Amino acid sequence: DAKTTQxxxxxxxxxxxxxxxxxxxxxxxxxxxYWYRQIHSQGPQYIIHGLKNNETNEMASLIITExxxxxxxxxxxxxxxxxxxxxxIVRVPGTASKLTFGTGTRLQVTL
Amino acid sequence: DAGVTxxxxxxxxxxxxxVTLRCSPISGHKSVSWYQQVLGQGPQFIFQYYEKxxxxxxxxxxxxxxxxxxxxxxxxxxxxxxLGDSALYLCASSLGGTGNYGxxxxxxxxxxxx
Numbered sequence: 564d565a566k567t568t569q570x571x572x573x574x575x576x577x578x579x580x581x582x583x584x585x586x587x588x589x590x591x592x593x594x595x596x597y598w599y600r601q602i603h604s605q606g607p608q609y610i611i612h613g614l615k616n617n618e619t620n621e622m623a624s625l626i627i628t629e630x631x632x633x634x635x636x637x638x639x640x641x642x643x644x645x646x647x648x649x650x651x652i653v654r655v656p657g658t659a660s661k662l663t664f665g666t667g668t669r670l671q672v673t674l
Numbered sequence: 675d676a677g678v679t680x681x682x683x684x685x686x687x688x689x690x691x692x693v694t695l696r697c698s699p700i701s702g703h704k705s706v707s708w709y710q711q712v713l714g715q716g717p718q719f720i721f722q723y724y725e726k727x728x729x730x731x732x733x734x735x736x737x738x739x740x741x742x743x744x745x746x747x748x749x750x751x752x753x754x755x756x757l758g759d760s761a762l763y764l765c766a767s768s769l770g771g772t773g774n775y776g777x778x779x780x781x782x783x784x785x786x787x788x
Contacts (some may be wrong), residue, residue: 597776606678606764606779607717650716661707661730662766662777664716 567651572669575645581638583668585651588632593655596627597662598636600647607650607664610636641672676700678767678780686786687755695750695783697765705729705770706748707777708740711762723748724770752785760787 568586575581587596595614599607611618611625613634618625624637638645650667679698687693699706705724709717722730723742742748746767752759762784766777 604762604781606766606781607777609776609778612776648716656775661719661722661732662709662717663719664709666716 567653567665569649569651569665569668571666572671574671574673575638575641577642577672577674578640581641581645581670581672583636583638583649583651583670584633585636586633587651587653590631590653591655594653595656596625596631596634597652597654598623598625599650599652599662599664600645601650601667602644602647610649641670643672643674646670646672678765678778680763680765680780680783682783683781684784684786686788688788689755689757691755692751692753693755693785695752695763695765695785697748697750697767697780699746699748699765699767700778703767703769703778704746705768705775706742706746707766707768708748708750709764709766709779710734711764711782712758712760717764720750755787757787760785 595612597612598610601607611623613625627634648667648669650664681696707722708720711717719732721740726742737753740750762782764782766779768777769775
Protein backbone atom coordinates (compact mmCIF):
# COMPACT_ATOMS: atom_id res chain seq x y z
CA ASP A 564 0.00 0.00 0.00
CA ALA A 565 1.21 3.50 -0.85
CA LYS A 566 2.45 5.74 1.92
CA THR A 567 0.54 8.89 2.78
CA THR A 568 1.70 12.15 4.33
CA GLN A 569 -0.58 14.38 6.38
CA UNK A 570 0.05 17.46 8.53
CA UNK A 571 0.11 16.48 12.22
CA UNK A 572 -2.46 19.04 13.30
CA UNK A 573 -4.90 21.69 12.08
CA UNK A 574 -7.33 24.14 13.64
CA UNK A 575 -10.68 25.22 12.27
CA UNK A 576 -13.33 27.61 13.54
CA UNK A 577 -16.77 26.14 14.06
CA UNK A 578 -19.01 26.71 11.06
CA UNK A 579 -16.12 27.13 8.66
CA UNK A 580 -14.94 24.58 6.13
CA UNK A 581 -12.15 22.28 7.24
CA UNK A 582 -9.80 21.28 4.42
CA UNK A 583 -7.52 18.37 5.32
CA UNK A 584 -4.77 17.61 2.81
CA UNK A 585 -3.11 14.29 2.10
CA UNK A 586 -0.14 13.53 -0.09
CA UNK A 587 0.08 10.09 -1.74
CA UNK A 588 2.58 10.65 -4.50
CA UNK A 589 3.38 6.94 -4.94
CA UNK A 590 -0.22 5.82 -5.35
CA UNK A 591 -0.73 3.16 -8.00
CA UNK A 592 -3.50 3.05 -10.57
CA UNK A 593 -5.73 0.58 -8.75
CA UNK A 594 -5.45 2.08 -5.28
CA UNK A 595 -8.33 3.99 -3.79
CA UNK A 596 -8.08 6.85 -1.31
CA TYR A 597 -9.99 6.30 1.93
CA TRP A 598 -10.60 8.66 4.82
CA TYR A 599 -11.37 7.58 8.36
CA ARG A 600 -11.58 9.59 11.54
CA GLN A 601 -11.15 8.64 15.16
CA ILE A 602 -12.82 10.56 17.91
CA HIS A 603 -11.09 10.20 21.26
CA SER A 604 -11.36 6.72 22.76
CA GLN A 605 -13.56 5.38 19.96
CA GLY A 606 -12.86 3.14 16.98
CA PRO A 607 -12.10 4.72 13.60
CA GLN A 608 -15.14 5.77 11.58
CA TYR A 609 -15.31 5.53 7.79
CA ILE A 610 -15.91 8.88 6.09
CA ILE A 611 -15.50 8.58 2.33
CA HIS A 612 -13.44 7.00 -0.41
CA GLY A 613 -12.66 7.61 -4.07
CA LEU A 614 -10.53 6.51 -7.00
CA LYS A 615 -10.10 9.53 -9.27
CA ASN A 616 -13.35 11.44 -9.36
CA ASN A 617 -14.44 13.84 -6.69
CA GLU A 618 -16.86 12.31 -4.24
CA THR A 619 -19.43 13.73 -1.85
CA ASN A 620 -21.59 12.17 0.81
CA GLU A 621 -23.53 13.40 3.82
CA MET A 622 -20.37 13.72 5.88
CA ALA A 623 -17.77 15.22 3.58
CA SER A 624 -16.37 15.83 0.11
CA LEU A 625 -13.22 14.28 -1.31
CA ILE A 626 -11.23 16.13 -3.93
CA ILE A 627 -8.54 14.09 -5.72
CA THR A 628 -6.07 15.87 -7.99
CA GLU A 629 -5.95 14.88 -11.62
CA UNK A 630 -2.57 13.16 -11.20
CA UNK A 631 -3.95 11.42 -8.08
CA UNK A 632 -0.85 12.31 -6.10
CA UNK A 633 -2.79 14.23 -3.47
CA UNK A 634 -6.28 14.68 -2.13
CA UNK A 635 -8.25 16.94 0.20
CA UNK A 636 -11.01 16.00 2.58
CA UNK A 637 -13.50 18.83 3.04
CA UNK A 638 -15.86 19.12 5.98
CA UNK A 639 -18.09 21.93 4.71
CA UNK A 640 -19.34 23.25 8.05
CA UNK A 641 -17.17 21.96 10.86
CA UNK A 642 -18.70 21.52 14.31
CA UNK A 643 -17.11 20.79 17.66
CA UNK A 644 -18.09 17.14 17.19
CA UNK A 645 -15.76 16.97 14.20
CA UNK A 646 -12.75 17.32 16.49
CA UNK A 647 -10.87 14.08 15.86
CA UNK A 648 -7.81 12.50 14.26
CA UNK A 649 -8.33 12.12 10.52
CA UNK A 650 -6.54 9.35 8.64
CA UNK A 651 -5.90 9.23 4.91
CA ILE A 652 -5.29 5.68 3.64
CA VAL A 653 -4.65 4.28 0.18
CA ARG A 654 -5.25 0.65 -0.64
CA VAL A 655 -6.48 -1.76 -3.25
CA PRO A 656 -10.05 -2.73 -2.36
CA GLY A 657 -11.46 -6.21 -2.35
CA THR A 658 -8.27 -7.90 -1.26
CA ALA A 659 -7.16 -9.23 2.06
CA SER A 660 -4.97 -6.16 2.42
CA LYS A 661 -5.05 -4.24 5.63
CA LEU A 662 -5.76 -0.62 6.36
CA THR A 663 -2.38 1.01 6.92
CA PHE A 664 -2.90 3.94 9.28
CA GLY A 665 -0.30 6.67 9.59
CA THR A 666 -0.32 9.18 12.41
CA GLY A 667 -3.12 11.23 10.81
CA THR A 668 -4.11 14.87 11.25
CA ARG A 669 -5.48 16.01 14.56
CA LEU A 670 -8.25 18.48 13.72
CA GLN A 671 -9.27 20.81 16.51
CA VAL A 672 -12.53 22.68 15.91
CA THR A 673 -12.89 25.74 18.10
CA LEU A 674 -15.65 28.21 18.92
CA ASP B 675 -28.88 -3.10 13.84
CA ALA B 676 -26.11 -3.61 16.34
CA GLY B 677 -22.67 -2.43 15.36
CA VAL B 678 -19.42 -4.24 15.99
CA THR B 679 -19.40 -5.46 19.58
CA UNK B 680 -16.20 -6.00 21.53
CA UNK B 681 -15.74 -7.42 24.99
CA UNK B 682 -14.54 -6.68 27.53
CA UNK B 683 -14.27 -2.90 27.22
CA UNK B 684 -11.42 -2.66 29.71
CA UNK B 685 -9.02 -5.24 31.09
CA UNK B 686 -6.05 -5.24 33.45
CA UNK B 687 -3.60 -8.14 33.30
CA UNK B 688 -0.24 -8.94 34.83
CA UNK B 689 2.93 -9.55 32.83
CA UNK B 690 3.17 -13.16 31.71
CA UNK B 691 -0.56 -13.78 31.78
CA UNK B 692 -2.74 -14.65 28.81
CA VAL B 693 -5.73 -12.69 27.53
CA THR B 694 -8.64 -13.37 25.18
CA LEU B 695 -10.52 -10.55 23.50
CA ARG B 696 -13.82 -11.08 21.72
CA CYS B 697 -15.52 -9.47 18.74
CA SER B 698 -18.97 -9.87 17.21
CA PRO B 699 -19.22 -8.43 13.69
CA ILE B 700 -22.18 -6.71 12.15
CA SER B 701 -24.84 -9.19 11.10
CA GLY B 702 -24.07 -10.40 7.58
CA HIS B 703 -20.40 -9.41 7.71
CA LYS B 704 -18.08 -12.32 7.11
CA SER B 705 -14.70 -10.65 7.60
CA VAL B 706 -13.12 -9.59 10.88
CA SER B 707 -9.84 -7.76 11.33
CA TRP B 708 -7.89 -6.95 14.47
CA TYR B 709 -5.80 -3.85 15.09
CA GLN B 710 -3.58 -2.71 17.95
CA GLN B 711 -3.39 0.98 18.79
CA VAL B 712 -0.82 2.18 21.27
CA LEU B 713 -1.12 5.65 22.72
CA GLY B 714 -0.32 8.40 20.24
CA GLN B 715 -0.13 6.16 17.18
CA GLY B 716 -2.49 5.00 14.49
CA PRO B 717 -3.94 1.49 14.61
CA GLN B 718 -1.61 -1.29 13.46
CA PHE B 719 -2.94 -4.35 11.63
CA ILE B 720 -2.68 -7.69 13.43
CA PHE B 721 -4.94 -10.20 11.64
CA GLN B 722 -7.71 -10.52 9.11
CA TYR B 723 -10.11 -13.44 8.90
CA TYR B 724 -12.64 -14.13 6.18
CA GLU B 725 -14.94 -17.13 6.13
CA LYS B 726 -13.07 -18.56 9.13
CA UNK B 727 -9.73 -18.56 7.38
CA UNK B 728 -6.77 -16.30 8.08
CA UNK B 729 -6.33 -13.97 5.12
CA UNK B 730 -3.70 -11.61 6.45
CA UNK B 731 -1.23 -11.25 9.28
CA UNK B 732 0.67 -8.18 10.42
CA UNK B 733 4.13 -7.94 11.90
CA UNK B 734 3.32 -9.28 15.34
CA UNK B 735 5.01 -12.09 17.29
CA UNK B 736 3.59 -15.59 17.55
CA UNK B 737 2.28 -14.73 21.01
CA UNK B 738 -0.63 -13.20 19.11
CA UNK B 739 -3.19 -15.58 17.63
CA UNK B 740 -6.79 -15.39 16.53
CA UNK B 741 -9.62 -17.42 15.17
CA UNK B 742 -13.02 -16.93 13.62
CA UNK B 743 -16.03 -19.03 14.48
CA UNK B 744 -18.83 -20.37 12.24
CA UNK B 745 -21.05 -17.44 13.31
CA UNK B 746 -18.21 -15.10 12.14
CA UNK B 747 -17.41 -13.84 15.61
CA UNK B 748 -13.73 -13.80 16.47
CA UNK B 749 -11.30 -14.06 19.34
CA UNK B 750 -7.84 -12.55 19.67
CA UNK B 751 -5.49 -14.29 22.07
CA UNK B 752 -2.27 -12.87 23.43
CA UNK B 753 0.06 -15.08 25.46
CA UNK B 754 2.91 -14.18 27.80
CA UNK B 755 1.81 -10.56 28.08
CA UNK B 756 4.42 -7.83 28.06
CA LEU B 757 4.09 -4.27 29.30
CA GLY B 758 4.32 -3.17 25.66
CA ASP B 759 1.12 -5.03 24.85
CA SER B 760 -0.82 -2.35 26.70
CA ALA B 761 -2.98 -0.79 24.01
CA LEU B 762 -6.44 -0.34 22.58
CA TYR B 763 -7.37 -3.43 20.58
CA LEU B 764 -9.81 -2.74 17.79
CA CYS B 765 -11.95 -5.11 15.82
CA ALA B 766 -13.29 -4.19 12.38
CA SER B 767 -15.87 -6.06 10.36
CA SER B 768 -16.71 -5.94 6.68
CA LEU B 769 -18.69 -7.93 4.15
CA GLY B 770 -15.39 -9.25 2.81
CA GLY B 771 -14.82 -10.88 -0.50
CA THR B 772 -13.68 -9.08 -3.60
CA GLY B 773 -15.90 -6.01 -3.51
CA ASN B 774 -15.00 -2.49 -2.41
CA TYR B 775 -16.35 -2.84 1.09
CA GLY B 776 -15.76 -0.47 3.94
CA UNK B 777 -14.76 -1.42 7.44
CA UNK B 778 -16.81 -0.77 10.55
CA UNK B 779 -14.85 -0.62 13.77
CA UNK B 780 -15.90 -1.45 17.28
CA UNK B 781 -15.05 0.80 20.22
CA UNK B 782 -12.23 -1.46 21.25
CA UNK B 783 -10.88 -3.23 24.31
CA UNK B 784 -8.41 -1.25 26.36
CA UNK B 785 -5.82 -3.65 27.73
CA UNK B 786 -3.47 -2.56 30.49
CA UNK B 787 -0.57 -4.84 31.40
CA UNK B 788 1.01 -4.19 34.79
